[in-house]
Amino acid sequence: MQPSFWHDKWASQQIGFHLGEVNPLLVDNWDSLNIKSGAKVFVPLCGKSLDLCFLAEQGLDVVGCELSQTAVEQFFSDNQLDVDAQALADHTLYRTEQVAIYQGDLFTLPAHLLEDISAFYDRAALIAWPDEMRRQYVLQLAKLLPPKSIGLLITLDYPQETLTGPPFAVSNDWIMEHMSEHFEIELLHTEDVLADNPSFVKKQVPWLTESVYRLTRKG
Template structure:
């Protein structure tokens, strides 16, 4: 799955992954992260998600990265904030006191550019990537990601639907994160009849860092 796949999805407005309201699972489970006000939350592969505006309204700061410029343009319009724009390496960086938005390849964003974060909210990043890329994704994310994480996944018969979103099993999540995080399933929702015609389950995970010895 290359960059052009996603750029084409945005050009053709094939963005069924974009929700018209803040994700109710985020609203319900944000408290699981146990974050004080002004904590900085990283949202990878953000699209133009309304979740970012909702997080800001709750008193959090946000950093996000998205591949597609159109998505970020629309996100900035939604937020109605004034940003400073600069080119930073291969990425475009839009900065506001409460928000940092990066445009470009997720794998080009390092900790020096991102800065410190207090938590990660992954609604549409891991499930957007095919299996070989998920290994690379989680290795890269754990760099800045030894912090609490709220992760949303889908589980279904991958052979019956090509994705994205892709099926990510509980066993795979354990494989990626068991060495660095305590993993807790907060909720699972039966999506039968509401997911591409397939039997599917949506799951919400809390990942808490394991204290380093």
């Protein structure tokens, strides 16, 4: 997915991935990570997700990265948050109390900006990439996250040949093969979500599962 793909989606507000509520799987599973209040949590490809608000409400300092300026500005305006914007080398840092978002490309985000991160949350980030770019994303995530940081990863899986992504299908096997070099991986939960996703039913996708993993950065 080239940046123009996402810029076009945000410009035309074709943002079917955006949920109008906090992701229930985040609510159900975040406590199991035992992240202490005051910790810093990184949210790659954060969009304007309400999950950022949930994480802030847990007493965490939230640090997102999002390509689209429209998404970032809508996050702060939708939630009626005053924000400061500061231009950095390749990114613009938008900041309010407890939520900071680096607007720009995740692949050029310098790792030193995240050196005090101890947690992370990936919903619709890993699955936003086709296979080759997904491998690059895993390498970049591993580069950005400090050793021992703990995160929640939410994925979707379905027969990829039935649909062109995004979202792309990511199997348990793919995760084990491509992520276990960098992360300890524990599958926390898998459920059949086909009935909750009419757009998949309409395109005759025969099955669809959503999974939640606990990841710990090795090192």
